[in-house]
Amino acid sequence: MSNTVKIVRFHQTGPAEVLQFDELPLPEPGPGEIRLRVKALGLNRAEVMFRSGQYLETPVHPAKNGYEASGIIEAVGSGVDSSWIGKTASTVPGTFKLNDHGVYGEVAVVPVHGIAEYPLTLSYEQGASIWMQYLTAYGALVWIGHVAKNDFVVITAASSSVGVAAIEIVKAEGAVSIAVTRTAAKKAQLLRLGADHVIVTDEEDLVTRVNEITSGKGARIVFDPIGGKILEALAAATASKGIIFEYGALAPEPTPYPLFTALAKYLTIRAYTLFELTPAPEFSKAKQYIFDHLASGAFKPLIDKTFRFAEIVEAHRYMESNAQVGKIVVTL
Template sequence: MPRVVVFEEFGGPEVLHVVEEPVVEPAAGEVRVRMEAFAVNPLDLMMRSGTAPAPVPLPHACLGVEGTGVIDALGPDTTGFEIGDPVILAAVPDAGVRGSYAEYTTLPVGRVVARPAGLGVPEAAAVWVAYSTAYGALIEKARMRPGDHVLITAASGGVGRAAMQIANQIGAVPLALTRQAGKRDELLAAGAAAVIATEDEDIAESVARHTGGIGADIVLDLVRGPGQQDLLKAARPGGTLVVAGFLDPRPTPFPVGPPLTIFTYQSFEHTLDPVVVKRMAAFLAAGVRLGALRPAVYDKEFSLDEVVEAHRHLEKGLNSGRKIVVLAS
């Protein structure tokens, strides 16, 4: 029988188990996907540990909001895809019930998109969450335009790297923010126009220097917490702050500083909207075709039986911001 990763209680990576379960037939309007690979995301760790913002149904909870595979079966009256079509999972809002950590999963047909030609299986497994989040925050919310200076926090992470590539694709100027100066060369190679290391630079002064004293047009905050106050000082009056992450669990003070347009962004806001998903998929396919968009994948691939070790690698930061991929078949 097909295998799936489940957990019966919250805790560390060791609570994850691979079990066998009967294959599920897709209902009307659904597709069944034979999973080839899935990526491990910070949200998966939060769900597993019981710290996710949304409740996770125990016992026998599943995991996974991202992955790629091939259409294996179509439910009654399901159109838009054929058996054998390679796809990417665009949204798994009920990941605790039928996540991507499995050899097979069923989804509404509107929750999958065609896999862009030119992406290998590991890259396709790791592309959607980061790029859809960065696209939604910067283009759909902040209306990023060519020439905009965009300050990107947590720039070495998956969403940060995606944001830099998306900014470059439309002609904006990505300014990468990181804590460690040792990551400067890596981030420049990843697409940053400039790198600001907070361990030895003042954020506002550095941004002013790189923007001719004007400040950042857009600030993408993927961290939150008290450090957000320093980001506000780096934005130009009338600029835009998009808060799209939660890496710092400490309280975030009320924004004080120059007048800004402030958005809070969550990816499901758009990945459940078929109109926006169509735009996202088209933008992603074009970027892949042009060579502008390419996810950074950790050089070690894990098997389904090694999912516990994959979670340990992500918790320890051994992936250095590159997406960890588990091969499902």
């Protein structure tokens, strides 16, 4: 085993090109930590925002990056059961900070509570494509939203990995998914992935279409990572006493609060992130729910495109193009 490893870090915020491969001593896991020999990385929008200095966490340079990795546990720190060594596992976003434990590298050191096993029928690439998307969707839709049979659920940015996971969860709970995408290019694939309806906002009026689909009732749940001006239309498309989850900030403009619509409909417009779920008692239930649905085949992590480790910059550029449907994965 080499005494050094390549770790991706950035020494200043900026475009994808600031990511660089630093040759560093092989890190040893500290108390309560494990070291994962990384086989695949799953990219997330949060990591693009972190690299750009536009995330909830401010980078401390030289900064690591990356929430999701799969691989084999090769070492454990004090206080950690040695039976973990040799097991296949993946890292769980929301259980550690990017500055402390970013996983872009040949190895990743993370807290033992920040790993989880997944069904071994899945590949390493699929194993790196689980927890961010399914936990994020589960927390809003199942844990807080209590999605139920025949509920109408609007899912914006539906072609993202979280959007696709939300479509699967809505289907698993017997509800009706209304996927929202900007262009028609992704409509057919979203329908193949299980969306009950797809609204193309470049061609259709969102509020009119939601009212047509719901017979004028509106959607009980809206799951939105965009924010900005679309929130006004989403509020208009939401049912009386419905709930809108805002779990991201992809829009370049400020997000106006639709006060009069919210007052007239008694709406709940709720901020939500994965970080709310991971410390909660519900976290264990969420992981088991996802594991069971993966094992049964009800959930199938969708990989849009795979890059080699040496192509991490290109992978980030591709994510910024918004061309993907599903997960972008980097393999080692």
